[in-house]
Amino acid sequence: MNWLSAEGYWLSRLVFQRALGAVYLVAFLSAANQFRALIGERGLLPAPRYLHRTSFRRAPSLFHLHYSDRFYAAVAWTGVVVSAALVLGLGDGLPLAAHLAVWALLWALYLSIVHVGQVWYGFGWESLLCEVGFLAIFLGPSDVAPPLLVLVALWWVLFRLEFGAGLIKLRGDRCWRDLTCLYYHHETQPMPNPLSSYFHHLPRWAHRAEAAANHVTQLVVPFLLFLPQPMRGAAAVVIIVTQGWLVLSGNFAWLNAITMVIATTAVGDGLWGVVLPVAPPDQLSQPAWFQVVAVLLAVVVVALSYWPVRNLLSRQQLMNYSFNPLNLVNSYGAFGSVTRIRHEIVLEGTTDPAPGPDTEWREYEFKGKPGDVRRRPPQLAPYHLRLDWLMWFAALSPSYGQPWFPVLMNRLLENDPAVLKLLRSNPFPDAPPAHVRALLYRYRFTDRRERRASGAWWHRTLVGEYPW
Template sequence: MGWFDAPEYWFGRQMLERGTAAVYVLAFVAAARQFRALIGAHGMLPVPRFLAGRSFGQAPSIFQLHYSDRFFAGVAWFGAMLAAAVCAGLADLVPLGAAMVIWLVLWVLYLSIVNVGQVWYAFGWESLLLETGFLAIFLGNDRVAPPVLVLWLARWLLFRVEFGAGLIKLRGDPCWRDLTCLCYHHETQPMPGPLSWFFHHLPKPLHRVEAAANHIAQLVVPLGLFAPQPVAGVAGAIVVVTQLWLVLSGNFAWLNWLTILLAASTITDSAAGTVLPIPRSPALPAASLWFMILVIAFTTLMAALSYWPTRNLLSHHQRMNVSFNPYRLVNTYGAFGRIGRTRFEVVIEGTDERHITEQTIWKEYEFKGKPGDPHRIPKQWAPYHLRLDWLMWFAALSPRSRPPWLRPFVLRLLQNDRATLRLVRHNPFPESPPRFLRAQLYLYRFTTLGELLRERSWWHRTVVDAYFPPVTLANMQSAP
């Protein structure tokens, strides 16, 4: 049936599906490599303890049926291998029904991880991956033309990501309205990248241009996604360009890359072929009746679930990165409604001396992604996600409150726990655990060009206060 099929979007579908599979690979690998210390049976926030008071309806997950660290690792590594096979083209080699089952398995496995991940998985891009992955179930493979209805749902998702982010900024921090937010953001963002220093030192008029362009890209351009071609494709291309700018300026896990993939699905094969040497699409048969029925039912469900995020977008009390159901379908998105003017970092230090004096030498734990040693240039980690580093940034935002994972984290450092130490870049006590640990709150700022050339430092830092005083293993074990 002509109205149902959109063969001119074959390449866009390929980009979206294979790109989503690649992101799944990263997500599953990150889960496999980091879970033991974070949510393992003996982790900081153990899955069994979390599930003890929650029903399947509250936290749908296969781990409701059984949990062990070995089982979790098996799920994560199997998900990574299956996603890698899809990225390599598996879903296009099997019958349509089998391809849908493969995408469904990937979604179920990752949903199971996210729903037991607690605060470590409380990021908007987790829901974005699950929502995009669920759309992929109904996008079809090379046995059928891309269905128009699902392509429109992909645009609706992209619209919510961009327009929601634009609205939360306009309604939030006044620096977005006076166009000064980007005078601070590159320095105070959660995890700066290797080019963030250079972005921060752009002339202030260019920062205002950046902010104004951001408003246009997120509040005006998304409206064009629902226009006829070529307007929709141009809108999608603009989103791709602006997201690549964000990729260069910071580390936001796979948020920007999923947004780019969604935007690419709005561009027709003929338009993409004018700038890229894309392959010729195969012959795409019309959809069979059973597939049409499933897609129409799915579209109806998504339309019904869209009520809550639409109401949220229209509300003056807009919330960002909220899921309205435990299956993470049709969520609301947004980021940086508030921009910090200064950057604080929690620096954890240890000593193996028996007694603390004014001459005690404290050795610093280095993290992989977050700022630490002022002489070390920030690294590019995205689209890989360093969960502990991100939570350390949040901890520094509220120095008067202590996150629930902090005490078990410190306890495990005092024990030289191997799984926990894999999450940090450098352990200053490789032979035996430290006797004391403390945390200092530092004020960080990017150095000036003169300071960079003179001191070879990317950051300048000063101690502000003690984040927590020196503690010992006995202190931590006896504390309630």
């Protein structure tokens, strides 16, 4: 069954495995550094409480066997170490079965984390990493021929990711159809980066060109992934370049990074050989049992594809939805609607036991989300600041802040070390505040003249107190 081997994709697999290991590394680091405040035993949404009311069948996770903050930390840091080893290529020399087991371990560890993460892990790139991580188990080490069916399954992921995002835009906000969404998006996106202001101030014809190019990349180019080379490789390069543009314009955790990682599998060794001084070995083969496993995997993917395909064809298309508890063969999409006005929640505290008109309120500063108007938006991606992202959603509607936002405010009254670790600064280092409050502001980027005059990246206007 030589047709099960993918000739001309040995380097593509090598690049993919190294790059996916790097994405896993960032994901596990994010989990290890933030979990205590978010889902720890005294977290804003404690995992033990969630596990008590959720079955293993609904949310498969190692933490159903046991949960403690120490055990969670061990799981997360094990993921960090294993993924770092794979980035360094230490898994290449493993026997085939051991290689599969190492990648399966990473997938099981991260799936376990996602399934206790609750709203903090309710993003499309979480289920995407789970799906891609599962397929990566079956790619095999460098001394085995790349399995064609697994590569096709990865191209199918990339197709659904791009095409689903394109359809959700066409079916969603009218501004995507009249090419005006990017008049607002760079300013109102969840987490602007250092270049977002410059992108926002591009001329409107450039914004319309961005939107039109996005439609072509997401609605036309994905079909080329299933054509022979060089069309497949050209499609992959277009997707990689487009995702690179998104990396430059905003912070979207590892969504853009993992999309580029998947696209590397479609580039082909002909293009990779131009930039990588590595010669693929001659005459690689596959054990018969490995070929059987690849065929069975393909059957599973085809069977599970019924629901996402039906979703793609539906007028009520769901965005970023998993149809099974293992997060396999999911539906994807992004920014079906675009907000026109940016609102931000600013948290403040005071030591005054009886606040009045003359009370001094001091602001808490977050690591990523806008706060201090003179602070330039930082570059964070592919790292994911989960509290900062949820604060953006909470500013859209108080319902997004339930039930964790009131707990956050109470933790600030306690000067809780784990919560304060999520913030950039604590204005009350010596003693906790007597009172805290939340204010809602409207933010917009300053233009070049305003920035020269004030040194501020943002202009903000008070809307009122935020109800919590």
